[in-house]
Amino acid sequence: MFSYHSGADREMQRMTPDLAYGHDKLAGEAFRASLGMFSKPARQHALPRVSNETELINYMGRKQAAETAETHYITAESQVPILRVGSVISLYSSFLERVGDLSEESLGNFIIIEITHEVSQGSYYKNRFKAIPATIKALPSPKVRMPLAETQMATVLSNADPQGKGRVRVRMNWQTDGMQTGWVRVMTPDGGSSKDVRSNRGFVFIPEVGDQVLLGFRHGDPARPYVMGSLFNGTTGSGGFAANHKKSLTTRSGSTVTFDDTAHTILLQTTRANKIFIDELNGTITISSAEEVNVNTKNVNINASENMNVNVGKNFTMQVGEQSSVSIGKDSSLSINGSSVLSIMENVKSTISGDQTTDIYGNMNLSVMKSVKTKISEDSTYESYGVTTITSQDNLYLKSSTNVDIAKE
Structure with a gap:
């Protein structure tokens, strides 16, 4: 016999004990003989909900005792009107030892489980009853077919599972006057755990309060419902449009x-x-994004096989904690409509393999706090269309390997 406790994720299974619970001698022998009739035992689920294997073992003991309680029974008639279901009677039998000599022997105590009373005109009375050994541990199981629950429509009343397990409480369509189910599990296309994810691995969509859902029942048992899924209705569903696209x-x-x-x-x-x-x-x-887009990571790589455009409506700030390198395969153009400030705390080295042209349409101020050294490998021409003033706070030297000419045109 097996069972499953979903709250603890506990699977339980046990073999039946196969004990003669309270059987008398005749019933015990019949019970033990029946064990060899089937080489492979049947496997079935426990009808009641059990929480642990101790409860499962106790249930199996009671069930086997009840199923075999009528292995040995008696039927009899009497004229004792006080007998009723549950009455315990003592049964004796006479045995003929020899001619004219009878002995009486007790067959044990029996409990009446069925009785029919018959009365008629005058003082006529008789009853017929069925009784089983009073030593049994459980009464016979009633011959009642267990109900088989079919799928049910229901409405979600709450999804605030007090244990935080993702269960819902619903009201089935036939329930009225505040009736509701207990906390019911929800089926999902994928759900469980893994080595890295302890809970909520898979597809986590819990129905909302007011949603219509369809209930199924494990083993067809009304006491074991689960939500199979949610249902749209005429006011909540619009479908996937005409082409279902x-x-x-x-x-x-x-x-x-x-x-x-x-x-x-x-x-x-x-x-x-x-x-x-x-x-x-x-x-x-x-x-x-209505506000910001933030990218936080260890490394960022952006590869564009063709063009890349960056448009900033207002301010642009770039901060590099250590080194920065920019490599441009061909031409580069930088256009600044306002002022530009370049602040470098250490050395600057510029290498230009071709020509350099600098056009300044305003004033130029160059301030060097220490020495300036300019080395020109070929000719150098400085041309001024206004006054040129050279001022030195100390000596001024002009040196040439050949001539120094200062001329007025």
């Missing part, structure tokens, strides 16, 4: 994931217009 997941607050098989798009969207839009036909992925 849209599939979606929508939460209670309105956040959605929508799959469009016609447009070949996937849209993840919140109620505040934060979106991730994947367009398969145009080959684009668009991320939109």
Whole structure:
């Protein structure tokens, strides 16, 4: 016999004890003889809900005692009107030892389990009864077929499981006057645990209060319901449109994931217009945010096989904690419509393999706190269209390996 306790995730199974519980000698011999009739025992679930193996063992003992209680029974008639179901009687039998010599022997005590009273005109009375040994540990099981529960419509009343197990409490359509079920488990396409995930691994969607659901019953037992799934109705469902091209997941607050098989798009969207839009036909992925987009990670790699455009409506700040390297394969253009400030705390080295042209349409101020050394391998020309003033606070030297000419045109 087996059973399962979902709250503790405990599987239980035990072999029946095969003991003659309270049987008299005749019933005990019949019971033991019956054990050899079937080489392979039947496997069935426990009808009541049990929490542990001790309860399962106790149930199996009671069930086997009840099922075999009528292995030995008697039927008799009497004219004793006080007899009733539950009465215990002592039964004796006479045996002929020899001619004219009878001996009396007790057959034991028996408990009446069925009785029929018969009365008629005058003082006529008689009863017929069925009795089993009074030493039995359990009364015979009633010959009643267990109810077989079919699927039921229900409405969710609560999903606030006090144990935090994702169960719901529902009211089936036939229940009235505040009637409701206990806490019922919910079926899901995938659910369980793993080596890395202790709980909630899989598909976690608990029905909302007011949702219509369909109940199934484990083993067909009315005491073991579970939610098979939710049902749309005429006011809550709109379907996947005429071509059934849209599939979606929508939460209670309105956040959605929508799959469009016609447009070949996937849209993840919140109620505040934060979106991730994947367009398969145009080959684009668009991320939109009402406020900020934050990327936090150890390393970030962005590879664009063609163009990359960055547009900033207002301020742009880039901060590098250590080294920065920019490599440009061909031309580079930098246009600044306002002022530009470059602050470097250590050395600067610029290497230009070709020509350099610098055009300044305003004033230029160059301030060097220490020495300046300029080395020109070929000719150098300085041309000024205004006054040129050279001022030195100390000596001023002009040196040349050949001539130094200062001339007025």
